[in-house]
Amino acid sequence: MSYEEAKKRYAELGIDTEQALKALESKAISIHCWQGDDVVGFDNKDGGAGNGIQTTGDYPGRARNFEELKADFLKAASLIPGKKRINLHACYAVFEPGEWVDRDRQEYRHFVPWVEFAKEHGFGIDFNPTCFSHPMVKDGLTLSSPDETVRKFWIDHCINCRRIAQKIGEALGDQVLNNVWIPDGYKDIPADRLGPRLRLKDSLDQIFAEPCPNVIDSVESKVFAIGVESYTVGSNEFYLAYAATHPGVYDLLDNGHFHPTEYVSDKIPALLCYFDKIPLHVTRPVRWDSDHVVNCDDELREIMKEIVRNGALEKVLIGLDFFDASINRVAAWVIGTRAAQKGLLYALLQPDAALKKCQDTGDFTRRMMLMEEAKFLPVEEVWEEYCRRQGVPAREDWYEEVLQYEKTVLSKRG
Ligand code: RNT
Numbered sequence: 001m002s003y004e005e006a007k008k009r010y011a012e013l014g015i016d017t018e019q020a021l022k023a024l025e026s027k028a029i030s031i032h033c034w035q036g037d038d039v040v041g042f043d044n045k046d047g048g049a050g051n052g053i054q055t056t057g058d059y060p061g062r063a064r065n066f067e068e069l070k071a072d073f074l075k076a077a078s079l080i081p082g083k084k085r086i087n088l089h090a091c092y093a094v095f096e097p098g099e100w101v102d103r104d105r106q107e108y109r110h111f112v113p114w115v116e117f118a119k120e121h122g123f124g125i126d127f128n129p130t131c132f133s134h135p136m137v138k139d140g141l142t143l144s145s146p147d148e149t150v151r152k153f154w155i156d157h158c159i160n161c162r163r164i165a166q167k168i169g170e171a172l173g174d175q176v177l178n179n180v181w182i183p184d185g186y187k188d189i190p191a192d193r194l195g196p197r198l199r200l201k202d203s204l205d206q207i208f209a210e211p212c213p214n215v216i217d218s219v220e221s222k223v224f225a226i227g228v229e230s231y232t233v234g235s236n237e238f239y240l241a242y243a244a245t246h247p248g249v250y251d252l253l254d255n256g257h258f259h260p261t262e263y264v265s266d267k268i269p270a271l272l273c274y275f276d277k278i279p280l281h282v283t284r285p286v287r288w289d290s291d292h293v294v295n296c297d298d299e300l301r302e303i304m305k306e307i308v309r310n311g312a313l314e315k316v317l318i319g320l321d322f323f324d325a326s327i328n329r330v331a332a333w334v335i336g337t338r339a340a341q342k343g344l345l346y347a348l349l350q351p352d353a354a355l356k357k358c359q360d361t362g363d364f365t366r367r368m369m370l371m372e373e374a375k376f377l378p379v380e381e382v383w384e385e386y387c388r389r390q391g392v393p394a395r396e397d398w399y400e401e402v403l404q405y406e407k408t409v410l411s412k413r414g
């Protein structure tokens with residue numbers, strides 16, 4: 001089937017493929033830099049990811065420094081259509097040769113090389129404090145620590161990060177998402193569940209005190225992590241209530257951070273009743289918060305459907321969050337980002353108006369019939385047309401380029 005034929009088939013259901021392509025093209029996806037180096041960063045040379053997050057796998061070719069990470073990201077970006085942002089963590093500070101600065105004293109200048117990179121290639125930037133993989137995480141705690149030296153260190157880090165994000169936003173003439181996630185919690189049954197949360201609340205109040213007009217602030221909840229099974233300070237209720245009572249702070253939903261029978265696709269329309277922005281971490285949790293590479297699976301499509309059919313493309317900030325060290329990392333970026341975009345396109349090509357009408361008139365048989373028929377509409381032809389217009393490979397041939405890159409670049413790394 002050709003694109004023109006697919007366009008006609010969609011038109012029969014009142015769906016305009018050209019409009020869908022326009023919407024897809026204008027929606028930026030924030031691609032996380034940390035898939036490229038297994039969440040190691042540039043400021044903790046001996047360690048990998050720690051404190052509740054970890055990568056598994058030993059595929060060769062991990063990016064070991066700024067130059068390698070940039071090159072790998074660019075390779076992936078060249079195979080991904082549409083608008084792209086790069087999501088940075090504070091641990092990706094770029095130091096002068098011989099320089100090392102701890103996280104509470106980082107400055108904007110350490111991220112200027114990233115801003116230059118973003119400007120050169122037309123990427124947006126998003127930012128995150130890195131409150132993990134660091135010796136100042138004491139007893140698994142950061143912003144909720146009872147040790148005031150520890151808590152102050154991380155408050156200072158988070159305040160610095162907002163200032164850095166503000167300057168990045170000013171330099172790019174853009175809004176920068178600055179998302180706070182902390183690993184704080186306990187492996188075993190806590191004796192005090194309230195104290196840590198009150199301390200976290202106080203830390204957040206200090207962190208968000210300064211106005212930063214180019215920053216979109218968010219907080220990210222979690223259920224549990226390895227070694228943090230019994231209690232998580234920054235739980236869903238805690239952060240949702242914090243965001244709801246602090247205008248300008250948003251609740252970030254990571255779809256790996258809920259009980260396996262809970263769905264972020266259902267949380268999006270709940271939050272849309274109250275918030276004008278919902279930042280997302282789109283991931284693929286396999287049985288738990290495993291951060292597998294995003295695939296175009298049922299829940300991904302359902303998440304995208306909730307964004308599209310509620311007219312929330314501007315309100316929902318789509319960011320990715322996965323890290324797989326068991327496969328080619330550049331391919332992981334390309335697969336995951338293209339999957340997210342395919343899911344979005346799929347959602348943009350649904351007969352939403354007709355389906356809603358069925359629901360509101362109680363015609364549930366027709367609703368089910370139409371939903372099922374819509375599953376096999378020719379989305380592939382529209383996707384390929386999109387890739388052709390964007391000048392990126394439309395089909396699996398993109399993988400040949402990654403293999404070539406692996407042969408000439410990645411495999412040469414020690
Ligand atoms: C951890 C959170 C957090 C991190 C990144 C690296 O469970 O999902 O978002 O994955 O910030």
Ligand code: ZN
Nearest residue numbers: 220254281321
């Ligand atoms: Zn996340």
